[in-house]
Amino acid sequence: MKEQAKHQINLEESVIAITGLEKSFDELDVLKGVDFTLYRGENVAVLGKSGSGKSVLIKIMVGLLRPDAGQVWVLSKEVNELKRKELDALRLRVGFLFQSSALYDSMDVYQNLSFPLVMTKKQLTKKEVDQEVYEALDAVGLTEKVNEMPADLSGGQRKRIGIARTLILKPEIILYDEPTSGLDPITSGEINNLIREVQERYNTSSVIITHDLTCSKHTGDRIAMLLDGKFIKIGSFENVFASKDEAIKSFYNYNFIQESHARIS
Numbered sequence: 001m002k003e004q005a006k007h008q009i010n011l012e013e014s015v016i017a018i019t020g021l022e023k024s025f026d027e028l029d030v031l032k033g034v035d036f037t038l039y040r041g042e043n044v045a046v047l048g049k050s051g052s053g054k055s056v057l058i059k060i061m062v063g064l065l066r067p068d069a070g071q072v073w074v075l076s077k078e079v080n081e082l083k084r085k086e087l088d089a090l091r092l093r094v095g096f097l098f099q100s101s102a103l104y105d106s107m108d109v110y111q112n113l114s115f116p117l118v119m120t121k122k123q124l125t126k127k128e129v130d131q132e133v134y135e136a137l138d139a140v141g142l143t144e145k146v147n148e149m150p151a152d153l154s155g156g157q158r159k160r161i162g163i164a165r166t167l168i169l170k171p172e173i174i175l176y177d178e179p180t181s182g183l184d185p186i187t188s189g190e191i192n193n194l195i196r197e198v199q200e201r202y203n204t205s206s207v208i209i210t211h212d213l214t215c216s217k218h219t220g221d222r223i224a225m226l227l228d229g230k231f232i233k234i235g236s237f238e239n240v241f242a243s244k245d246e247a248i249k250s251f252y253n254y255n256f257i258q259e260s261h262a263r264i265s
């Protein structure tokens with residue numbers, strides 16, 4: 001892991017630790033014994049086919065879904081043991097970037113960013129809120145969009161504003177759900193760079209859910225391959241895809257071809 005020194009990954013300290021996680025919906029067994037560790041300062045990209053349970057996994061991490069079995073520790077708290085208030089407090093320390101960016105369409109960029117801040121830190125002055133909003137917009141390179149409405153932004157800009165809105169609460173962990181979905185290859189590349197910049201500037205640890213090979217390679221210090229309800233391989237991009245496992249090889253070949261098509265079309 002050559003990125004280790006650069007991002008100061010602390011292999012002594014886990015910020016997420018999962019053991020024996022299982023989750024089913026009626027007859028459908030989605031997660032069948034997931035073990036996973038995210039270390040402080042590290043980015044792990046979770047790769048898997050559509051429907052493999054990637055989103056279910058991150059929803060369980062923030063207590064939006066309850067597991068059927070197993071333990072999920074986030075920032076040293078057992079998520080399923082937490083009372084409502086404790087879970088709310090934990091969620092302030094864990095930013096969640098939804099696939100859709102989930103901006104409020106009726107609010108401009110300033111209001112989208114200031115809203116979560118004033119809801120959680122009611123004692124802040126207007127000047128302090130302004131400062132935080134501009135700092136978060138600066139981190140994503142979009143200070144000039146402060147008064148725009150979400151509908152007037154491009155897809156890539158909406159993603160950036162979504163990231164700024166996550167950053168404004170200074171989370172220790174960020175969970176990205178398909179950060180590059182629906183974006184062209186160049187804009188995807190910019191978002192991948194931004195995910196790395198955020199990791200360095202804010203000292204965050206992140207899980208990046210994706211089926212985009214390029215995104216996983218650029219944003220992940222490690223790659224975790226979710227297949228058939230379990231992580232079948234976790235390691236560097238090169239290490240994971242050097243595997244002789246037929247399922248991993250076929251995932252790589254399929255997605256490599258899809259992405260090559262996207263680049264030339």
Ligand SMILES: Nc1ncnc2c1ncn2[C@@H]1O[C@H](COP(=O)(O)OP(=O)(O)OP(=O)(O)O)[C@@H](O)[C@H]1O
Nearest residue numbers: 025028030048049050051052053054055056057211
């Ligand atoms: N609340 C729910 N109730 C019933 N089934 C669900 C629920 N949430 C997820 N599922 C099912 O669990 C499976 C895994 O879903 P999930 O959204 O985690 O997949 P994914 O790997 O994130 O896929 P994609 O890459 O397409 O977003 C799917 O078959 C989905 O239909």
